[in-house]
Amino acid sequence: MEIYVALKIIWAVLLGVLLTGLAVMVGMDMGVGTLLRFVGKNDAERRTALNIIGPHWDGNQVWFILGGGAIFAAFPTLYATSFSVFYVVMILLLFSMIMRPVAFEYRSKVDAKSWRATWDWAFLISGAVPMIIYGAAFGNVLEGVGFHYGWTGQYYQGESFLSYLLNPFAVMCGVMSLSLSIYQGGTFLMLRGVEPIYSRARLFASCGGLLAAVIFAVGGLWVSHLNGYVFTGAVNPGMQATPLGGPAVAVQAGAWLNNYNNHPILWLAPVLGFVGMLAGTLALRLHLKVLAWWLGAVAWAGTISTVGFAMFPFLMPSSTNPSQSLTVWNATGSAYNLGWMLFFAAVFVPIILSYTSWAFYVMRGKVKTETIVNDPHSY
């Protein structure tokens, strides 16, 4: 059983790593998509901005696909429940996401102004909407979600989708996520872009970094008064993974700070988040682009671990039936499955990281407007 507990914790950590990787890499592309209409005032400038992430967006997007696949395999009940319980929001996310690959490939293949303008709007939607939903999902999960299970494990909805969409706290988290993605995207545009894209991107990225820091602070205060979830029954971390018949769970205001009060070292996570956002913005002002990019990744890592530490071991608490809340202990796959997945992750993640870095290295350097406009292979 001890091995099973270790595997559950490892996969909870890997879930955090995955959500961070997704946020950094996909968020960067989404930020560029969101900013496209603003950093590029004419077609040539917009094409330049697009081609800056052109060789990389597809690879980056796989973080998102892998996120879905890994949650499916490692946290089957979480996948089954969260994707269904947020149905309308998930479908909106999907609709906006699927415009993006098509927009990249099709936008510049026709000369007509209206055609390109339409796809530029598609970039804005497919950049901003997924990031807002991504952040809002964290917000909703922090607040607890309405669902319960029948005896076979079939989930049942307990709340209308409107409460997920029109939810001030969640929307605020969504705006923070969008801000960070604008920061990340803007920073990458500075890395590969030349004037006038460079200066415009720098302005937006700086605003994104600062806004994210402000929301992070406000959100922290808000969460300290928010209802959190705590076990009141006996917890067996090595339990068989099922949300049925678990220990009792109580809802208490401010309970999301319990982990921090018990283990003050965890405060490092929010500190790291603030350092990433503020030092990152400072680095941008000093034109330290590479440093600023990595500090953006630190900001994401800090933010996501802040949420993770607050909730652990809860993954998605149920507001309508708290004892059926999904946790790291009851929502994972079997030990056998987690073991095999860990093996594949250990083998392939280093390989993926090396060829991804190599791809960025091959495509290094400034992207110039003249080359883009004359190159028939460019977007």
Added chain:
Amino acid sequence: MPLIDPTVVDLSRLQFALTALYHFLFVPLTLGMTMILAAMETTYVITGKQVYKDMTQFWGKLFGINFAIGVATGLTMEFEFGTNWSMFSHFVGDVFGTPLAIEGLMAFFMESTFIGLMFFGWDRLSKPAHLAITYLVALASNLSALWILIANGFMQDPKGASFNPDTMRMQFNSFVQLVFSPDAQAKFVHTSIAGFVTGAMFVMGVSAYYLLTNRHKEFAARSIRMAAVFGLISTLAVVTLGDALGRLDDLLQPTKIAAIEGLWHTTTSPAAPWLVAALPDDKTQSNVFEIGVPYVLTPLITHTFDKSIPGLIDLEGAAGPKILNGIKAIDALQQYSTTHDAASLATFKQYEDDMGYGFLAQQNAPNQDLNAITPAEMPAVVQQTELDTVPNVFVTFWAFRIMMFLGFYFIALFAFMAYFSLKNQLENNRFLLKLCMISIPAPILACEFGWITAEAGRQPWSVYGWLPTFQAASSHNVGYMVFSLIGFALLYSLFIAAELYLMFKYARLGPQSHDHAAPVAGTGALPMFAKPGFAAKSWE
């Protein structure tokens, strides 16, 4: 445990079927084109002839237009297991999710990262390095087919997992059995190579258009020769693997094979006819008319002359005892879920193998409650459920036949084209060239009907023998489903319109290069959509 609203189940099935079939309009061409691009670029690197680089880049451009929508619509597929098939995801996620995650790690990252370099890296990489990238893309796209079909193979023939009554789901217990499931392996090869056929037909058809319009003749002739030979070999392989799959279905999914063959009654003699055409009627459980060739069916399916093949009506009858056992299993399982007592667990274990049939019977039980069936009602419930154990015969029968007839047509077409191409007599055969052009969508159609055969033939199960489709859906309300269906219909219609527009535009435009002058003026030489300035621009 109330059942999901049947309207929601039907709409969920409709949405999944439509989005999967739509996604699969683009996948086979991706699978095939990556291989063909690798072959063309290899020729370029070995011979150093510019025309092969032009070929790689031109077909790569068309490939990219197709690939974008394949990627976009693939996202939908991964979401939909969770958004619409919550019970399925819960029930098999522990074993079904794993190949999907591995697909991401092993295949998608490689394909997507290197495809960026394949398109953008021509000037930044050496010839061999770029060639290696192209090969990695081809390898990765086919690896992704492998893992998704391993997942699909589990739905067809659940191997490598057992049911855990404590977690109420299938628990992964054998990686080797999951990965080496015969159904998954045969289907992987069958599907991948069907993609090669699709790619070959695409290259051949577009090139035929250039020969017919007297443009890019050298380019087109070389493209056709590669495509025809590649296509012929591939189609022969597809048919061989299709036969292997049929043999497997005979062993693993007898209801599917009987539905494919429109076989209502068990065969008693080797003279049983193989039906070329028939009108199966699912209501009366018979064929309204049929035309068959005797002495073909038995050797085709069983690879022997003496084994019998069970018919649907006999298979339904044979399901009766399983249904009775299944009802006992589910009753015991429900009991166990609250009491966790040894007695009900023992009862469940006794009937465990048939539990899926208990799930299946629930829709026929009074008030959808298996506990409430009185002994007097039991025979009627069992009889009704027996009828539910077989797929829709009309759909399965014809989907299979359309796929198969198309397959044999492809063999003939590729063979003729390969022959005339090697004899350098292509241009005289305008009829054959026109046939190639209009046949471009035919392999895609065959792939779609192949999927319909495999998935419609699997019904009523989402996981064969374990979880009926109507139990697998998410408990949404109808409004949610209408919202998502309308959204998909709108977006996907726009996508396909844009896709076809660009495909036609760039196919008409044709390849351009330093070595080849701008398109030869003449009838239809200048593409309808192309602006003259654009047509004259070099590709490099």
